[in-house]
Amino acid sequence: MTDVVDVAARRLDLAGTRAFGTAGSGRDRRVRLADFNREWLQGLWEEATRGQRLDWVALAAVGSVGRGDAGPLSDYDLVLLHDGRTLDAGEITRLADRMWYPIWDAGVRLDHSVRTVSQCRTVAADDLTAAVGLLDISPVAGDAEVVAAARATVSHDWRANARKRLPQLTEAMAQRHHRHGDLAQSIEPELKEAHGGLRDMTVLNALAEAWLADRPRGEVDAAYAVLLDVRDAVHVVTGRGRDRLSRDDHDAVAALLGHDDADDLLAEVSNAGRAIAYALDGTARRAGQSQRARVLRVGPRRPQMSPLGYGLFESDGEVVLGPGRLVDSDPHLPLRAAVLAARANLPIAPTTLENLATRCADLPTPWSPLARGLFSDLLAAGPGLVTVWEGLDQQGIIERWLPEWAAVRSRPQRNAVHRHTVDRHLIETVVHATGLLRGVGRADLLLLAALLHDIGKIPGARDHSLAGAPIAEAVMRRLGHHDADVRVVTSLVREHLTLIELATRRDHADPRTVDAASTAVGGDREQFELLLALTEADAVAAGPKAWTDWRAALLGQLATAVRARLDPAAPAVGEAEPAVVPHALVLELASGEPHVVVVPSGGSYRIDIADRDRLGLFADTAGLLAAEGLVVRTAVLRTVDGVAVNEWHVESPSGAEPEQERLARGLTRLASGDRGPLGLLERRRQFAARPSGTSTIGTPGQPRALVVPGASTEATVLEVRAQDRPGLLHELGMTFAKAGVSVRSAHIATYAGQTLDTFYVTDFSGRLLDPSKVAQVVAAIIDTCDGAPPRP
CATH class of the missing domain: 1.20.120.330 (Nucleotidyltransferases  domain 2)
Known part of the structure; x- marks a missing residue:
């Protein structure tokens, strides 16, 4: 008998690296593997039966071995078939043992059974998975007629019981x-x-x-x-x-x-x-x-067809062409069919799609106003767009409309927040943008920007926003849009990440932040509303990690400030943080007690904290929140006239609402030098989940701390990116305090387990940090993110 080593080695050799890379190699490789599997099993059968011819006894295969497409290390799914009369029960059992044990000894995974034809029928009737598997049953060795009988019986029952x-x-x-x-x-x-x-x-x-x-x-x-x-x-x-x-x-x-x-x-x-x-x-x-x-059916059945217009009908849950509809005469028919199908949330029948793809003429370039209008209607159709677009894409119609689509079709995204390929993300963004159309003046431009915003995610592109802008411009001109509209959509594609980056990484109260947002839209209020809606639709489509309550709140705060700048006469929705601390709050803080207010906010909590500024206040507050088991998602911290006015957005994994009196007492104790309130922090660090394994594939790499030049004239701006962990903000705060650095304001965000924190810092006298001090602080931050936390 073939020995164990030869069997394993032969299977891998037949599918080794030499078997890949040439035309037809896949088919030929699987044929060779299938031939080997059958020849080896036939050899085992000959030994197990000792060369006897046993009528109505056979070895059969199901699954991949039965279909002849097994992989190099696929398991064997085998059935010993018999008629129940040729061999008695003991003989069948011994025959099975003589077959199965050599296969196990060879290290091949085996799923096995012993059945009569009648038992196959019973098993298929009771077990759906077994029934589907037995439809592929094929003879390996022995009497092929018993295998044919089993397959015919199971197939007959499958058809008879299809209902x-x-x-x-x-x-x-x-x-x-x-x-x-x-x-x-x-x-x-x-x-x-x-x-x-x-x-x-x-x-x-x-x-x-x-x-x-x-x-x-x-x-x-x-x-x-x-x-x-x-x-x-x-x-x-x-x-x-x-x-x-x-x-x-x-x-x-x-x-x-x-x-x-x-x-x-x-x-x-x-x-x-x-x-x-x-x-x-x-x-x-x-x-x-x-x-x-x-x-x-009671006699001949005629299809029930509900007219949708333009010679198109709904029939059996699909959109179809009506009898006698002339396809060749209307190049707009694919667009019409797509609009009707997407609005009805129905797929277009495959035969209809094939006719539309093969018989309809291409749209002239540039597109007509009618074609542009239909395309906008299609994009505005809502959730039904997803299925309809996929059908059009499968038939190649999308590439005829947008040749640039081929470069992003099925492109993967190696970003933890994205749940879709590039092309599917673009369509999902369009669908989410339809819920925001009433907030903008030009709905068609928003939908086009949503469709094209990531069109630059092509091989070799370093910045997909910059790469996508000229591609979007070419698409818009092919569609026949006016120059002004082309410029708007091109700008939206180029700037589609600007607002969320400013909202989550910059101080909204700093005039330069508002200037940057205003400049991105050329100072135009309508274009800003388009970019704001595109930003939200993009994030929602990416997934729950990209769009959260706290990110939405930060974007809303920035939007309020920018709207006030672009349209100062219009009343602001929610006033920005006052430049002067209210007198009542100053009097409250004069007693030495901090001001703490907890506000529930859609499953999370906003904690407003005001206290007299002091060295280490940021570290103490972050440490106290971590010790209380709260997870900081975002925070906006400012210092105004010697008073720290901070807004923290937190989650409570335990489900317990933060106690504002407890937090106030903790801050008071910490201000007096009592470190007791931080007692639980070290324990929470020890029990925090740690990544498993040692592989570095897919890890974010080393922590980064960098200076953002020109971001502010009043403070040195530092951006920190690192793997988040319990108490990290406290450790960073201690690092700043030990370095003698005051945190004037900060924007804290946690994004897919990564911190994206921006700190506006000065020395304790309120001056910008000199270059040597900046280098010292940056090095200390990196050490803190990468190593043991500093001690007070």
Whole structure:
């Protein structure tokens, strides 16, 4: 018998690095693996049966081995089939042992069963997963007729019970997709179980086997081959039978498959997942239509068609072309169909999309006012845009409208806050922007800017905002927009990150911050409102880590200040922080007690603290909040006439509301030199979660502290970026205090576990720091972020 080492080595050798990189290598590699698997198993069968011919006894395979597309380290899913009469129970058991033990000894993962044809039928009736798997059963060795009988029986029952099994299959598929996510939108895709993964191809085949719908060919088969190639490469580079393409393996798998870089690999995987998901979703809809037709049919059934206009109809949950509609005569028909479908939140039928893509003429360049109007209507359609845009993209219609789309299609985003590929993020931004249209004067320009704001995220671009501006300008001119509108959208694309960066990293009360925001929109109030709405839509579309209550509050504060600058005659919504501390507050602080107010704010809390300024006040306040178990998300701190007026936005993981009296007592004790209130801080540091593993892949790198030149004329501005941890703000405050530096104001933000803190500091006499002092403070900050906290 073939020995253990030879079996393992042979499987990897057949799929080793030499088997990749040439045309057709994937198909040929899998054929060689399939041939080896069957030949080895047939050899084991010959030994197990001692050369006997056993009628109605056979070894069969299901799963990837049965389909002939197993990976280098895929497991074996085998069935010992028999008729229940040729061999008695003891003989069947002994035969099974003679088959299974050599496979286990070879280190091959094995899922095995022993069944009669009748038992296969029973198992398939009771277990949906088993039923789908048995549809692929194929003979390996022994009497092939018993395998054919099992397959025919299971297939017959599958078709006969399609009415009952289709809802079960649909529900199981939805649950699986919910657990494993969307393959096309994942940076670490689950190649088998995710939506658009390898298992969805078996579902496609099962739907076709039920005679409910024809399954697509061509592109979907090519996409399946791509995922098989990637799965095989994962097996080879990891030496394990994994189905997830992890970050650690991106580069090795990309190199093995001949990609220039890992992003090209991920884009190809995303495209493949999208093709399979689109095919599956459409086939499932048509299967449902077919099933309903079977149930409701009493004689010939005519399709129920509801007119939508322009020769388009709703039929069985899809938008279709009506009978006799002339496609060739109207180049605007794809836009019309898309608008109607998106507004109705319905997909366009695949056959209709194919006709629109192949038979409709291209729109003339530049576009007509009608085409521009329809395109704006499409972008304003709301959530229905997502499905309709995907169908148009799958048929290549989007690239005919926007050739630049190809460069961002399925491009991955290696940013923790982004949950989508670049192109999907752009569409999600458009959808979220539709909820903000009433706040702007030119809704069409907002939607166009939302569609194009990240169009510069192309290979080789260092600053996607700057790279995207000329691309957006070219698109706008091709669409036929006037020069003034072109300039506005180009500017919005170039500046789409400006407001959120100013809001979270700069002092809103500093005139230069407001100047920077005003300059970004050329001093134009309407353009500012467009940029503000684009900023919000972009952040919301990115995900919950990018748009939070505290970030929204900071952006709102900046917007108030900028509106006052651009339109001083208009009443401000919420006055900015007063330049003079109210007299009543001064009298309250004269007693020596700090002023503390806790305000609930949509699941978080705003804590307003005012106290007489002193060296170390910032450190004491941050340390007290950390000791109380509060997580600081943002903070705005200012010193006015010797009084610190601070606003902290915190979360309470325990769910307990911060006690303002307790906080006030703690600050009073700390001011007197009593460090007792910080007693719990060290314990919280010790029990804080620490990152697991030692890999540096995907880590943010070393802490950074840098000077922001020209940000203020009254203070030295320092920006700190580091991995957040409990008590870090307290440690930074202690660092400033030990250096004799006063924190005049600060803007604190935590973003995806990273601090983005901006400090406006002076020496204790109120002067800017000299260069030598700046160097000393920057070095101390980096040491603090990277090492042990300073002690008082």
